[in-house]
Amino acid sequence: xxxxxxxxxxxxxxxxxxxxxxxxxxxxxxxxxxxxxxxxxxxxxxxxxxxxxxxxxxxxxxxxxxxxxxxxxxxxxxxxxxxxxxxxxxxxxxxxxxxxxxxxxxxxxxx
Amino acid sequence: xxxxxxxxxxxxxxxxxxxxxxxxxxxxxxxxxxxxxxxxxxxxxxxxxxxxxxxxxxxxxxxxxxxxxxxxxxxxxxxxxxxxxxxxxxxxxxxxxxxxxxxxxxxxxxxxxx
Numbered sequence: 191x192x193x194x195x196x197x198x199x200x201x202x203x204x205x206x207x208x209x210x211x212x213x214x215x216x217x218x219x220x221x222x223x224x225x226x227x228x229x230x231x232x233x234x235x236x237x238x239x240x241x242x243x244x245x246x247x248x249x250x251x252x253x254x255x256x257x258x259x260x261x262x263x264x265x266x267x268x269x270x271x272x273x274x275x276x277x278x279x280x281x282x283x284x285x286x287x288x289x290x291x292x293x294x295x296x297x298x299x300x301x
Numbered sequence: 302x303x304x305x306x307x308x309x310x311x312x313x314x315x316x317x318x319x320x321x322x323x324x325x326x327x328x329x330x331x332x333x334x335x336x337x338x339x340x341x342x343x344x345x346x347x348x349x350x351x352x353x354x355x356x357x358x359x360x361x362x363x364x365x366x367x368x369x370x371x372x373x374x375x376x377x378x379x380x381x382x383x384x385x386x387x388x389x390x391x392x393x394x395x396x397x398x399x400x401x402x403x404x405x406x407x408x409x410x411x412x413x414x415x
Contacts, residue, residue, distance in 0.1 A: 233391050233406030234344065277343065288334065289393075289404060291343035300339075 199296040208265040212278030215259040227274040320379045324392030332373035332395045337388040383402040
């Protein structure tokens with residue numbers, strides 16, 4: 191699976207949009223981009239995934255660049271409960287959801 | 302509601318003892334995984350299974366074993382616990398290899414080896 195690069199940490203003001211970038215410049219055509227988050231000491235939680243089109247669900251939006259070499263996870267109105275470590279993962283269909291976690295981005299939402 | 306549960310949530314054991322961590326899921330998922338997470342680090346894959354009687358080694362499998370005798374359970378056994386195995390262990394499950402469905406994680410087991 192392709193390697194991802196994320197900033198180590200970010201801050202966001204409560205109520206504002208949080209934009210978390212991820213670089214995956216070596217992604218191949220059959221690899222999907224997944225986002226998970228881990229709130230303090232809990233198990234990781236799935237957020238969203240996409241292949242090449244932008245995706246939106248009740249939690250977040252995923253914007254993937256046209257060349258697919260980078261993506262941005264957007265939390266439209268961050269709350270204090272969104273403080274967590276966010277992991278960007280690329281994975282091939284058929285890999286059985288075996289996830290390879292990097293260091294992630296520690297997002298701190300501040301009042 | 303379907304769920305994935307780990308037990309115990311906390312365990313203290315002595316070096317050299319055999320320890321088994323339980324993982325039980327009620328989604329009837331084919332895939333199950335065990336990860337460990339050390340302080341300040343991401344999760345690393347220990348073992349995984351794609352179905353009954355199937356087990357595979359992950360990135361950090363030395364000193365660990367798993368067995369899959371039914372769909373619901375994937376117990377993780379530390380054959381002879383070592384201090385280096387002090388960690389938080391997470392179990393996960395997902396539907397099948399051919400789909401892009403999400404993986405669901407348990408709440409973790411904090412293991413301390415003294």
